[in-house]
Every structure is written in C-alpha cells, then in structure tokens.
Amino acid sequence: ETGVTQTPRHLVMGMTNKKSLKCEQHLGHNAMYWYKQSAKKPLELMFVYNFKEQTENNSVPSRFSPECPNSSHLFLHLHTLQPEDSALYLCASSQPGYFHEQFFGPGTRLTVL
C-alpha cells in the first residue's frame, strides 16, 4: 500500500450503532487530519494530530471520538450519530508545519439512517 488509505470506503449505520473509521499513511508523516465533506458545504476540519498528540478539535460533537495510537494510524470512533452526520470523511497526512501540503485518502462515504 502506498499513500493514505482509508477503510471502509462505504459505511451505513443506524443512529444507535458504534463504528470506527480507519486511516493509515505510508508516507512517514507526523501530522494527521480528519475532514468532513458534506454536500454544498466546504471541507470542514475536524481534528489535527501532530506527533500523536491532538492539537486541534474544531468544536466537533463528542459523538465523534478520534484516536491516534501512532504517527501512521488514525481512527475516528462513531457513536449515536445523527442523519446530518452523513458525509464523506477524509483523512489526510503531512509533515508538521503550515507550509507542507497534505496528502488525502480516498475517503469513507458514511450514511446514517
């Protein structure tokens, strides 16, 4: 595997379910990000991790819980979601620092019923 991978690519869940999204980067980066992409809305930054430490939580509801066990892996744990949480969830990685470009995974298409 190369670049940034995300699993699953598609997920359908009920509002009472608990599920997790997984992201893995094979680029040797030390910063990882979760973004939410909804229809008709700009990309929304959710969380930022630098060297496994969370450095930004962009006022995300607690029903979204990130986990970064090491610099290569990032998870997004989901529980009691709402239908409006249906979106494409994108993971990205980069070297730390604001002048480095981010590399994106293909995303997980989440549908909450």
Added chain:
Amino acid sequence: AQSVTQLGSHVSVSEGALVLLRCNYSSSVPPYLFWYVQYPNQGLQLLLKYTSAATLVKGINGFEAEFKKSETSFHLTKPSAHMSDAAEYFCAVSDFAGYALNFGKGTSLLVTP
C-alpha cells in the same frame, strides 16, 4: 485567520478552451496557497502550491497558477481543457494558527465536447 474565496461554484468550458478558476485569499501575513482537484468518489489530489518562491507556479496535468499580491488572487489556469479535467477544484490557504488548511467551497469544472 487566513481564508480563501472561490468565485463561481460551476464553470463550463469547451474542450480545447482556456480554463480559468478564480481564487482570492485573505491573509494578514504572506500566505501559503494550494490548489487541489477531486475526481468523483476520490480524495483530494494536490495540483500545485505557492510557498513564496516564484509567483508563477506550474503544477501537474498542465495547470498553473499565478500569485498576485496586489489583487490577493491565486487563479488557476490551463491553456487547453481536456475532457479528463472535469472535476471539483479547491483552493486552500494554510492556517498558521492551526497547522491545517482552510479550503474554499470548491468550483465544479464541466468540460463539454
């Protein structure tokens, strides 16, 4: 905070015609600017970036962008559109406070035969 505005949510060009996608930025410090492309059901791919070196930046797939400080613009151009250029294009600026990217709302490019 740094931000970008993309003018025109939809742009339609004929195959072989000039592509011009507009992006204006707002930043109190010299910005780092990026253009990304997103094909259907895929993540974002970097086209090019400006990091205060040459004002004319060349990217992949024949795209280029010119940084104009006086106009606070970073418009994306391609001399001759190809059918495969049909996609969503995002302009982004580095957020110096959060080590993340602030994205515009995106411009959907349609290429007609």
